[in-house]
Amino acid sequence: MAGTQEEIVAAHGLGFQYAGSNVKALDDVNIVIRQGEFLLLTGPSGCGKTTLCRCLNGLIPNFHPGEMSGELLVDGVSVAAETTSELSRKVGYVFQNPENQLFALTVEKDVAFGPENLGLTRDEIRDRVDWAMDTAGTVALKDLAPYELSGGQQQRVALAGVLAMKPSVIVLDEPTSFLDPRTAEEVMAAVDSLRRENGITVIVVEHRLDLVGRYAERIVVMDHGKIVADGKVEDVLDSEFDRLSGLGIGLPKVSVLWSLLKRDGLVNERLPTHVESAVKMLSERLRD
Amino acid sequence: MALSSVDLKIDSGDFLAIMGENGAGKTTLAKQLNGLLKPRLGRVTVDGHDTTKKSVAQLSRKVGIVFQNPDHLLFSETVREEVGFALKNFGFEPGVVVKQVERTLESLDLAHYADTSPFLLSGGERKRVALAAVLAWEPDYLILDEPTIGQDYQQKERLRNFILQLNSQGKAVVMVTHDVEFVAECNPKVVLMSKGQIVAQGRADEVLSDDGLIEKASLVKPQMAKLFSQLAGFGFPRDVVDVHRAKMLLAEKLSEVRVRVAQSS
DSSP, rough: GGGGSSSEEEEEEEEEEETTSOOOOOEEEEEEEEEEEEEEEEEESSHHHHHHHHTTHHHHHSOEEEEEEEEEEETTGGGGSSSSSHHHEEEEEOOOOOGGOOSSSSSSHHHHHHHHHHOOOOOHHHHHHHHHHHHHHHHHGGTOOOOGGGGHHHHHHHHHHEEEEEEESSEEESSSSOOOOHHHHHHHHHHHHHHHHOEEEEEEEOSSSSSTTOOOOOOEEETTEEEEEEEEEEHHHHTTTHHHHTTTOOOOHHHHHHHHHTTTTTOOOOOOSSHHHHHHHHHHHHHH | OOOOOOOOOOTTEEEEEEOOSSSSSHHHHHHHTTTOOSSSSSEETTTTEGGGSHHHHHHHHEEEOSSSGGGGTTOOSSSSHHHHHHHHHOOOOHHHHHHHHHHHHHTTTTTGGTOOOOGSSSSHHHHHHHHHHHTTOOOOOOEESSSSTOHHHHHHHHHHHHHHHHHHHTTTEEEOOOHHHHHHHHOOOEEEEEEEEEEEEEEHHHHHHHHHHHHTTTTOHHHHHHHHHHGGGGTOOOOOSSSHHHHHHHHHHHHHHHHHHHHHH
């Protein structure tokens, strides 16, 4: 099925070195992402995952100077040939720290800022803002000032602002860190339904797999600027478990439990990625 | 009201996790503990002293807070200066300052960054610098606001060991967090908050496996608690929240099953 979808992101031999740094933040990165994929991008701090995302929306090299090599295409066009404002329509970015991207006096104005700058009609702006605020669950906050909000609320407002641009790709940089677990699940579920209904491509950057693993179909693991694993979540988790834990990635607790039982020779199935499959496998064994 | 009718007692050597949804009042409560906020109703005392009668500087000597966003705390040119700043202000001898800074940097795996600017470090590393800057003066009560944000799994393990070590030295550690999995592995006493009130207090394994309380505080159960609530039919306890205990219980049962199967065949 994936083969029939169009390529939205394609990197060939992509490299990047920040000005003043002597290590390559990205080193020969090759990846193709198709429209409508839900991809989990993970790896230890400093592995290059945020750098890769910054390339997608032109923050690199426009705002973070450095030396770029290789090729990166977004929607078939090289990012080097596009301005940041053109790219911002294609790739929406929700930053790790939402305080960094909110600035208007009210939540509603903040969400409307992007569409207002696209030269749309008033009605179209209104529709987009209403839809985005509703989808991100921020309607009740619309007249509040962003700085009055808690971290989790700010993150949802930042998401609404990005949605209002109707991008083809949404990048969420560690979205669950500032959110309480339930809000984090709600945001993930909202993003996933956007993907299913509108075909938006979702890239989530995370240390933790437990929350995102359920939605993501594909996991890409980076280390020292390179992609070291890329595949279906269940496959990668099972075959690369030791490597992933060595990299400090927060693996789902059921997978950790299973690997311990497996080590003692008590189970032999593939590692489960969520609780339901562990319950099923254990129930079968215990019923014997 | 951000807080209402909160009754809480913290003893030396306690390890407490204040948990609850975004906006429940967790951080507001934490700020009451070192006098950054003073109560309008009720009373907060630290070692018997009313916080309204002491300055924040006096209280900080006893109660150290490490905030959620490290950038609000950092300002020096090097990590070494940053960590030594408060020590100097508290009037410690230069020799003591140097020693204390080295020791703290060492224990938080930051020694190699001593001469680096805090602003060149990653988010997770800056957080550890902010923690070091407070730990350096060895406050009796340590408040950590969302200490696990931006930390990878190994760093969390290190943090966990560090907290346990402080506890064993008689220091009280209070962490404000919604990281249920981290709390499940640490098993502190949990103070559950919702809408400015404390809705429950108890051991982590009791609180985090209780559907009603989890619902009330808008939290999510740890994965082990979810697993064991569905395995209760096989005679397992329900209050299992950490992987270690889960593994012991399952290993025992699975071995029994294996023996039974072997005998019957």
